[in-house]
Amino acid sequence: MTDTTPQTPPSAGPALTERPEGVLNLLRAGLNRASGSVRALGTLAALGLIWLYFSLESQYFFTTANIWNILLQSANVGIIAAGLTVVMIAAEIDLSIGSLEALSGSVAAVVIIQHGYSIWLGIAAALGATVLAGMVSGLITWKLKVVSFISTLAMLGIAQGVAFLLTNGHAIAGFGSTYAQIGTSTIDGFPGAVIIAAGAFLVLHLMLTRTKLGLQIYAVGGNAEAAAYAGINPGRVKLIALMISGFTGGIAGLILSSRLDAGNGLFGAGDLLQAVAAVVIGGTSLFGGVGNVIGTAIGVVIIASINDGLILMNVPDFWQQIVVGVLIIAAMVVDQLAKAARLTVR
Amino acid sequence: MSEQTQIGDVVLEARGISKAYGAVQALDNVDIELRRGEVLGLVGDNGAGKTTLVKCLSGVFRPDSGTILIDGNDYGDLTAEFARSLGIETVYQNLSLVDTLDVMQNFFLNRELFYNNPPARALRWLNRRRMYKVTEEHLRALGLPVDARRPVSALSGGQRQMIAVGRAITWGRHIVMLDEPAAALGVRQSIQVLRFVRTMAERGVAVLFISHNMQHVLQVTDRIVVLRHGAHVGNLRTADATAQQIVTLITGSELVIAGQDFAV
Numbered sequence: 001m002t003d004t005t006p007q008t009p010p011s012a013g014p015a016l017t018e019r020p021e022g023v024l025n026l027l028r029a030g031l032n033r034a035s036g037s038v039r040a041l042g043t044l045a046a047l048g049l050i051w052l053y054f055s056l057e058s059q060y061f062f063t064t065a066n067i068w069n070i071l072l073q074s075a076n077v078g079i080i081a082a083g084l085t086v087v088m089i090a091a092e093i094d095l096s097i098g099s100l101e102a103l104s105g106s107v108a109a110v111v112i113i114q115h116g117y118s119i120w121l122g123i124a125a126a127l128g129a130t131v132l133a134g135m136v137s138g139l140i141t142w143k144l145k146v147v148s149f150i151s152t153l154a155m156l157g158i159a160q161g162v163a164f165l166l167t168n169g170h171a172i173a174g175f176g177s178t179y180a181q182i183g184t185s186t187i188d189g190f191p192g193a194v195i196i197a198a199g200a201f202l203v204l205h206l207m208l209t210r211t212k213l214g215l216q217i218y219a220v221g222g223n224a225e226a227a228a229y230a231g232i233n234p235g236r237v238k239l240i241a242l243m244i245s246g247f248t249g250g251i252a253g254l255i256l257s258s259r260l261d262a263g264n265g266l267f268g269a270g271d272l273l274q275a276v277a278a279v280v281i282g283g284t285s286l287f288g289g290v291g292n293v294i295g296t297a298i299g300v301v302i303i304a305s306i307n308d309g310l311i312l313m314n315v316p317d318f319w320q321q322i323v324v325g326v327l328i329i330a331a332m333v334v335d336q337l338a339k340a341a342r343l344t345v346r
Numbered sequence: 347m348s349e350q351t352q353i354g355d356v357v358l359e360a361r362g363i364s365k366a367y368g369a370v371q372a373l374d375n376v377d378i379e380l381r382r383g384e385v386l387g388l389v390g391d392n393g394a395g396k397t398t399l400v401k402c403l404s405g406v407f408r409p410d411s412g413t414i415l416i417d418g419n420d421y422g423d424l425t426a427e428f429a430r431s432l433g434i435e436t437v438y439q440n441l442s443l444v445d446t447l448d449v450m451q452n453f454f455l456n457r458e459l460f461y462n463n464p465p466a467r468a469l470r471w472l473n474r475r476r477m478y479k480v481t482e483e484h485l486r487a488l489g490l491p492v493d494a495r496r497p498v499s500a501l502s503g504g505q506r507q508m509i510a511v512g513r514a515i516t517w518g519r520h521i522v523m524l525d526e527p528a529a530a531l532g533v534r535q536s537i538q539v540l541r542f543v544r545t546m547a548e549r550g551v552a553v554l555f556i557s558h559n560m561q562h563v564l565q566v567t568d569r570i571v572v573l574r575h576g577a578h579v580g581n582l583r584t585a586d587a588t589a590q591q592i593v594t595l596i597t598g599s600e601l602v603i604a605g606q607d608f609a610v
Binding site for chain 1: 404406425426427428429430436438440441442443444445446447451455456458460469470471472474
């Protein structure tokens with residue numbers, strides 16, 4: 001762009017626009033402006049209620065060690081959910097994130113354990129593989145006009161298949177103590193993996209809210225046609241979103257493989273459901289253009305808290321998946337009801 | 347009103363523009379010229395190809411054949427982003443605002459301001475405070491006092507239309523194309539838009555004005571081009587034209603109902 005200074009507009013005529021006045025309009029304007037934060041406060045309140053309930057039900061729930069454990073259990077799902085949030089704001093979806101974790105851990109295991117290369121090379125190869133996977137999904141969506149639901153569903157199978165091929169179907173174990181630091185180190189008992197996750201959330205939050213790329217992601221998700229009129233290439237923006245999701249999938253896979261001290265095609269397989277649940281609970285729209293990673297972070301902690309609380313209450317594991325599924329539906333219903341209520345006020 | 351305006355050089359010249367959607371020939375070998383300081387009316391019935399032509403000229407569509415010269419230069423395949431960088435702004439009929447973004451974000455869409463230091467420019471870090479300020483200043487100067495932090499979804503249809511028009515007027519320093527800019531507007535706002543159009547032309551901007559409202563077209567344009575079934579069928583000076591004449595060109599036949607002129 002050669003010139004970013006607008007020319008002085010033509011002389012003003014009399015103010016002829018209707019200006020909404022009156023209490024109802026002011027209220028409506030305020031609600032609209034604050035609707036994002038109201039939604040986030042609602043999610044936070046839900047988390048508070050869940051914590052209160054489990055604290056009453058189990059004396060072990062509200063202890064520092066258990067809260068740190070909840071955060072640690074949130075770390076890798078949280079990181080893929082943050083990347084998924086970016087993709088969903090761009091009005092696409094990434095179903096491959098769980099298998100990207102498996103791919104990342106398996107590539108790292110093959111490079112570091114099987115071939116004895118340095119940890120850094122293993123990390124670079126793992127992240128390179130998952131970003132490449134995101135790029136392939138994104139290019140298929142952009143250039144071949146295949147919706148991301150399909151391109152990333154295919155990538156779910158491909159990435160997991162490659163992970164199984166690389167590891168020959170087994171778990172390649174024994175990274176050693178340095179690599180284990182990624183997922184298991186602690187600072188005064190606080191898990192280091194949570195700091196990595198928090199860093200990912202912070203970077204993506206700033207990217208979405210403070211940079212031109214973030215604005216383009218919201219614009220393309222909100223109205224791809226209008227974004228294209230403004231000279232934004234929607235396909236390119238969606239490609240970048242899917243590559244970001246590939247990167248976060250890779251990071252999460254490194255943490256997971258470090259904690260499990262192995263790489264395998266099955267690791268991370270159950271994380272997609274939880275990540276989608278976290279994003280939806282966090283208020284990101286399935287239709288694009290609306291959402292934020294702060295809500296997702298709260299959503300992730302809600303899910304990890306429920307999983308943790310149910311274990312403390314001796315509820316069988318299988319219930320966790322059912323509860324997460326019900327939560328997705330509940331979050332969608334709440335959003336639909338809120339949307340209907342807003343439309344009636346308007 | 348065209349008498350006092352100085353009409354200058356050709357700033358945009360499109361020759362032989364054709365565009366088909368499958369079997370439908372939307373544009374068939376259309377020529378059109380925009381001149382500095384001139385308001386050119388583009389009229390035609392629904393489906394005559396007006397919107398398709400605008401989208402070809404603004405770089406959104408790539409014509410199947412034909413050349414577009416801007417200031418005498420053939421830039422090859424024109425893209426929407428490049429056209430904007432040349433000072434060409436367009437208000438599309440379906441408005442081209444992103445409802446989920448706020449007024450400022452729409453006003454600046456894809457021409458955002460960054461903080462003026464190397465890391466901020468490298469990261470394309472938004473100077474949001476300045477953008478809100480600039481947006482409100484410009485919209486206020488246009489007589490549109492809107493809170494730039496409001497999401498566009500919270501605005502009325504008329505306000506959205508005025509934001510879209512205000513954005514084009516602010517940024518279009520060379521050529522502004524308006525596709526039905528008054529469609530969602532009341533009488534007073536329509537008059538305001540017509541006034542903006544004349545003011546822009548007096549400042550030397552070339553304006554392409556599409557409307558179904560014959561009265562608006564006759565009031566605001568200097569010259570009128572008529573499209574019918576994708577073909578250029580008429581080019582007349584507004585001063586010499588009558589509504590009846592234009593309607594005849596648009597429909598291709600004299601429309602007479604009970605002996606009365608049907609033209610508005």
